[in-house]
Amino acid sequence: MDMMEKLEILTASAKYDVACTSSGSDRKNQAGGLGNAVSMGICHSFAADGRCISLLKVLMTNGCIYDCAYCVNRKSNQTRRAALSPEELADLTMQFYRRNYIEGLFLSSGIMRSPDYTTEQMIAALELLRNTYHFRGYIHVKAIPGADDVLLSRLGLLADRMSVNIELPSQQSLGLLAPDKSKNSILKPMSLIKEKINENRSDLVKYNHAPRFAPAGQSTQMIVGATPDTDFRILTLTEGLYRKYGLKRVFFSAYTPVVEHSLLPALDTKPPLLREHRLYQADWLLRFYGFQAGELLDEAAPNFNPLLDPKCSWAVNHREQFPVEINRAAYEQLLRVPGIGVRSAQRIVKARRAGALDFTALKKLGVVLKRAQFFITCKGRMLEGLKVSEHTLLRSLMSGQELAAIEPPQYEQLTLFSDSDLAALPAAGAAAHKGGDWP
Amino acid sequence: MFKPAALAYTYDGSFEGLLCCVFESYQWKETPLAIHSDGEEQGLLLESKWIATDSSRAGRVLKSLPLRICPEAEELVRLGFWSCTPDKELLLLNFLYLGFTHGRKVMNMLADDTVNTLHKAVQQLRREAHLYLGFVRFSVYGPVMAAVIEPKGFVLPVIQDHFCDRFYGESFMIYDKTHRMALIHQPGQQAIIPLEEWIPPEPDAAEEEYRRLWKGFYNAIGIRERRNDRLRSSLMPKRYWKHLTEMKGSTTAVSGGKPTGSSKMLEEGAPRLGDGEVFNSQ
Numbered sequence: 259m260d261m262m263e264k265l266e267i268l269t270a271s272a273k274y275d276v277a278c279t280s281s282g283s284d285r286k287n288q289a290g291g292l293g294n295a296v297s298m299g300i301c302h303s304f305a306a307d308g309r310c311i312s313l314l315k316v317l318m319t320n321g322c323i324y325d326c327a328y329c330v331n332r333k334s335n336q337t338r339r340a341a342l343s344p345e346e347l348a349d350l351t352m353q354f355y356r357r358n359y360i361e362g363l364f365l366s367s368g369i370m371r372s373p374d375y376t377t378e379q380m381i382a383a384l385e386l387l388r389n390t391y392h393f394r395g396y397i398h399v400k401a402i403p404g405a406d407d408v409l410l411s412r413l414g415l416l417a418d419r420m421s422v423n424i425e426l427p428s429q430q431s432l433g434l435l436a437p438d439k440s441k442n443s444i445l446k447p448m449s450l451i452k453e454k455i456n457e458n459r460s461d462l463v464k465y466n467h468a469p470r471f472a473p474a475g476q477s478t479q480m481i482v483g484a485t486p487d488t489d490f491r492i493l494t495l496t497e498g499l500y501r502k503y504g505l506k507r508v509f510f511s512a513y514t515p516v517v518e519h520s521l522l523p524a525l526d527t528k529p530p531l532l533r534e535h536r537l538y539q540a541d542w543l544l545r546f547y548g549f550q551a552g553e554l555l556d557e558a559a560p561n562f563n564p565l566l567d568p569k570c571s572w573a574v575n576h577r578e579q580f581p582v583e584i585n586r587a588a589y590e591q592l593l594r595v596p597g598i599g600v601r602s603a604q605r606i607v608k609a610r611r612a613g614a615l616d617f618t619a620l621k622k623l624g625v626v627l628k629r630a631q632f633f634i635t636c637k638g639r640m641l642e643g644l645k646v647s648e649h650t651l652l653r654s655l656m657s658g659q660e661l662a663a664i665e666p667p668q669y670e671q672l673t674l675f676s677d678s679d680l681a682a683l684p685a686a687g688a689a690a691h692k693g694g695d696w697p
Numbered sequence: 698m699f700k701p702a703a704l705a706y707t708y709d710g711s712f713e714g715l716l717c718c719v720f721e722s723y724q725w726k727e728t729p730l731a732i733h734s735d736g737e738e739q740g741l742l743l744e745s746k747w748i749a750t751d752s753s754r755a756g757r758v759l760k761s762l763p764l765r766i767c768p769e770a771e772e773l774v775r776l777g778f779w780s781c782t783p784d785k786e787l788l789l790l791n792f793l794y795l796g797f798t799h800g801r802k803v804m805n806m807l808a809d810d811t812v813n814t815l816h817k818a819v820q821q822l823r824r825e826a827h828l829y830l831g832f833v834r835f836s837v838y839g840p841v842m843a844a845v846i847e848p849k850g851f852v853l854p855v856i857q858d859h860f861c862d863r864f865y866g867e868s869f870m871i872y873d874k875t876h877r878m879a880l881i882h883q884p885g886q887q888a889i890i891p892l893e894e895w896i897p898p899e900p901d902a903a904e905e906e907y908r909r910l911w912k913g914f915y916n917a918i919g920i921r922e923r924r925n926d927r928l929r930s931s932l933m934p935k936r937y938w939k940h941l942t943e944m945k946g947s948t949t950a951v952s953g954g955k956p957t958g959s960s961k962m963l964e965e966g967a968p969r970l971g972d973g974e975v976f977n978s979q
Contacts, residue, residue: 265917269918273917288865294863300830307923308929309919311915311918314914353907354914356864357836359943512923514923609806609808
């Protein structure tokens, strides 16, 4: 089998892993080395599906002794198998990196023989890269659940980021679809990595040259849409992971059917991309906007509204907190206004020091007035001529694409939105909201 | 801001030259209607005043930026000068009028038209420079590496430190085709120099092989069921594709149309059937 074939097989097997970020590590090059790491991360290309390509994402082998139902590489799946030797992997990484194709390596693997053996192979490849080739670029490595603690610790000293995939958001789903894995076997390496990172942090204070353990932290990934778990369940779990395990990122992966299985969605099911999108929006709200999972969803309304983004949904249901005065509101309050993001909130705080802001100024600062106008005042006034009724409010908050989806094709020109369409709105959102709260 | 004078300044196109224009404007208490760099098309039929570049005058203006405005203003002005915004010279002059009047407060006046336009121009330059950290594609020719870029703004000085640190032990060149400038680096030495033209030599077999492998990887990493050309083009605008190894010579990638029969393109689904063993083996 030639290199091209191996690369294609092992890439195709690795592509369902979402994490491709190269952020969180800041490391300069040094004499004799090749490469550095930039904390903000760098995307080197974008694949046909629009996802960023930052790292050379391959498996060491796609052969696996496990039989997880959702996975392309499961033991019982009839697919071509290939493996890369540590030398081949190191050479490919170096050559791609020199040409600036990639920011580093994302190494994962199917389980060969045992978790320990697999981890040893990965360590061999990374040691070759780091110690022989003096590669100083980014390395993201998958921790193999069930591997020995000593091996995982060695792996962490070679990599920038480690990840253990949760895969399914509940123990029940895990038991059904991944009988070889358990909640415990996943969370154990996660807490080990967390402890090691904390330990390393205090070592670094004591000894300047202590080797760094996974300086870019750890991340995980969950499959969305393969099991009946709700958005609320997923988001609470996400929040818990950030708090308890200090994760840097939680990634969501819309389930793309790859294998036929009685417990899984049919093969022709479209990946739930919108749902994945909503979860990422909510994830951003948790990480950068000071929201909590319980504010966005609850047991009574456990799923996101497909028509409104999570922040708008929240704002519409919390009208009592608005409008906020742009020239006086605290940064945290500004962040909660739909149409104002982190950047524009920072700009507002900066610019209002130089003088009071009006609506024209806000537009220049990058505020999306189409959304923000209903929730703000400038110098004590709402935007002139603005009429706020429930219909105009909802209509303005939804983007064109979302509206088009609920709207049947219309042929009369003047009635783009008849009231019957809008009457359907609360119904569409009913799954996502308490009947009482929804206007 | 002084009273407008019915004339245009012409300078040699260098940053120092522009600083001399600022000096001139303050010296005669006049605001020109336009500032042209030498050789650039001059649209208005205005009397033109040639501003000679004088490093002592330029030095005086430059020194006053951190002192009378703030150190960040100096960076902003430099970046603004490298941006591709139209009439950037006049924009910078107007910004400096404001800066010398208001001091460091000018950095907060984001709602002011001049400050806002300058910030947007700089933001665009920074964004383009950031994209080029990823989009530069080197070809390896024996012991040296070279890449061609075609940026709108003058990004070479912005990306210089990054590449010189990353490829510390390598000898490389990044050629900016738009501005006809080249960043040249060899261990211990680096410079940005003018270079009229540069035609990449033919790649050798090893280089061809790694390009092929990279294209193979690129096509294999995309998930067919999630194909989204619009998203890709918005994150990686088409004007960059010309110099990207993975997008070159691949009609599939560019037009989304029929794949070229020769290579193994996973992208469209069908081409993979050519080597049937993929699905039939075992």
